[in-house]
Amino acid sequence: MSDRQSYDAIIIGAGIIGANLGFEMSKAGYKTLNIDKLPAAGYGSTANSCAIVRTHYSTWAGVAMAYEGFHYWKDWKNYLEVEDERGVAGFVQCGGVFVGNDERYSKTVLPLFDEIGIPYEVWDTEQLTERLPGIDTGDHSPPKRPDDDAFWDEPAKQITSAVHTPIAGYITDPQLATHNLQRAAEAKGGEFVFNAEVAGIRIEGGRVGGVDLVDGTSIEAPIVINVAGPHSFVINEMAGVADSMRIKTRALRHEVHHVPSPRGMDFEKDGMLVGDDDLGTYFRPEVGNNILLGSQDPECDPQVWVQNPDEFDRNITEDQWRTQVLRLARRLPSLGIPSEKKGVVDLYDVSDDWIPIYDKTDLDGFYVAIGTSGNQFKNSHIAAYCMVQLIDAVEAGHDHDSDPVKVKMLYTGLELDMGVFSRNREINEASSFSVLG
Numbered sequence: 001m002s003d004r005q006s007y008d009a010i011i012i013g014a015g016i017i018g019a020n021l022g023f024e025m026s027k028a029g030y031k032t033l034n035i036d037k038l039p040a041a042g043y044g045s046t047a048n049s050c051a052i053v054r055t056h057y058s059t060w061a062g063v064a065m066a067y068e069g070f071h072y073w074k075d076w077k078n079y080l081e082v083e084d085e086r087g088v089a090g091f092v093q094c095g096g097v098f099v100g101n102d103e104r105y106s107k108t109v110l111p112l113f114d115e116i117g118i119p120y121e122v123w124d125t126e127q128l129t130e131r132l133p134g135i136d137t138g139d140h141s142p143p144k145r146p147d148d149d150a151f152w153d154e155p156a157k158q159i160t161s162a163v164h165t166p167i168a169g170y171i172t173d174p175q176l177a178t179h180n181l182q183r184a185a186e187a188k189g190g191e192f193v194f195n196a197e198v199a200g201i202r203i204e205g206g207r208v209g210g211v212d213l214v215d216g217t218s219i220e221a222p223i224v225i226n227v228a229g230p231h232s233f234v235i236n237e238m239a240g241v242a243d244s245m246r247i248k249t250r251a252l253r254h255e256v257h258h259v260p261s262p263r264g265m266d267f268e269k270d271g272m273l274v275g276d277d278d279l280g281t282y283f284r285p286e287v288g289n290n291i292l293l294g295s296q297d298p299e300c301d302p303q304v305w306v307q308n309p310d311e312f313d314r315n316i317t318e319d320q321w322r323t324q325v326l327r328l329a330r331r332l333p334s335l336g337i338p339s340e341k342k343g344v345v346d347l348y349d350v351s352d353d354w355i356p357i358y359d360k361t362d363l364d365g366f367y368v369a370i371g372t373s374g375n376q377f378k379n380s381h382i383a384a385y386c387m388v389q390l391i392d393a394v395e396a397g398h399d400h401d402s403d404p405v406k407v408k409m410l411y412t413g414l415e416l417d418m419g420v421f422s423r424n425r426e427i428n429e430a431s432s433f434s435v436l437g
């Protein structure tokens with residue numbers, strides 16, 4: 001029995017990707033309903049995203065998509081086509097410099113940058129010091145933890161090359177960006193319901209028929225899309241499609257730390273995004289002259305896979321805090337070590353090869369935009385745009401599995417083969433198998 005009106009499509013989740021999909025689908029003429037169990041858009045893992053925009057992925061599709069995504073952020077206000085009463089999220093294009101792992105850059109990333117046309121410069125030690133005063137240019141690789149004596153060794157060599165790209169930056173408020181998308185979707189007729197938890201996927205006549213909510217209501221729709229972030233595997237199990245997907249998703253706990261800029265340094269104004277493969281960190285300027293510090297999850301760090309995404313430790317741990325802050329202090333030696341631990345803890349929705357799954361499933365009408373692996377905030381719009389093309393084609397009878405949909409992207413004109421994001425792909429060995437994608 002249906003207690004509500006029917007929709008063309010139900011989108012489970014109203015994070016940055018779900019809300020963006022609501023906007024793109026409404027724009028394309030679908031009557032959509034985003035359902036989220038939390039009280040507002042972008043309150044799930046999106047809220048704690050570092051919201052970094054950068055293009056240094058390890059695959060052609062990864063770099064191309066991120067480059068396309070950069071153009072959306074530059075054009076954000078126009079893209080939304082609507083005013084949000086709360087204002088628009090800002091894109092701070094502070095640029096980014098990436099140090100360490102020269103082989104990855106010279107053999108993989110830079111050839112892709114050249115092919116796609118990403119602007120960059122290779123800096124030597126002197127340029128790095130000039131552009132980022134206060135930086136220590138010691139080569140500390142490979143990443144270690146402070147309980148390893150080698151962590152404290154003086155570096156035997158210096159970083160001799162670093163890749164700078166001016167088109168990197170970050171979004172000031174990921175939750176606001178999601179709210180912007182909610183408003184944009186609503187202006188096109190999309191609807192959102194909050195504090196509503198999906199408990200089951202309805203299947204009728206062999207295809208998806210809608211969803212059942214925890215409160216007992218049912219909502220009908222011939223299309224349902226799983227955009228549930230770290231809960232993606234739970235929803236796939238509800239739909240009975242988990243076993244038929246070659247690539248799986250799991251939830252990985254991730255800590256992000258906040259520290260004040262070193263004394264005498266205005267990192268918020270003069271700093272930039274730094275990807276530090278040597279120490280296994282990344283950091284970026286944060287409001288209030290702070291630094292936001294994340295981990296690249298190097299091999300020496302324990303990985304905490306979470307069985308139940310509703311129950312995980314949201315407290316910063318002393319061990320990871322100390323490790324990360326000491327790593328940063330190696331790169332910025334004038335950093336004071338704060339006594340108060342500050343930061344956030346949330347979950348990545350990680351796929352087996354750290355590349356997202358944007359695809360149909362074996363259940364007709366049931367689609368997935370999942371496995372975003374800690375690196376798809378920046379790509380929400382292009383992911384949503386591509387999902388609409390894919391859904392349009394499949395619903396019109398196209399066999400996407402044997403002849404993957406190809407999407408010409410709007411800003412760059414590059415063509416993306418959606419087969420790269422198939423649920424049934426072979427593990428993509430070109431991936432970094434990390435948050436770098």
Ligand SMILES: Cc1cc2nc3c(=O)[nH]c(=O)nc-3n(C[C@H](O)[C@H](O)[C@H](O)COP(=O)(O)OP(=O)(O)OC[C@H]3O[C@@H](n4cnc5c(N)ncnc54)[C@H](O)[C@@H]3O)c2cc1C
Pocket residue numbers: 012013014015016017018019035036037038042043044045046047048049050051052053196197198199227228229230231254255256345346347348369372373374375376377378379
């Ligand atoms: C700590 C951290 C740092 C990150 N940093 C970056 C970065 O710098 N750059 C970058 O590009 N990416 C980054 N990411 C990744 C990026 O934030 C995610 O890829 C993106 O936010 C995922 O959006 P989403 O909409 O898929 O998921 P979410 O934002 O998690 O939204 C999913 C929604 O589904 C809802 N939901 C789940 N189950 C149900 C149910 N049964 N019924 C109803 N609703 C349900 C949840 O309540 C949630 O709101 C980071 C992620 C984390 C966790």
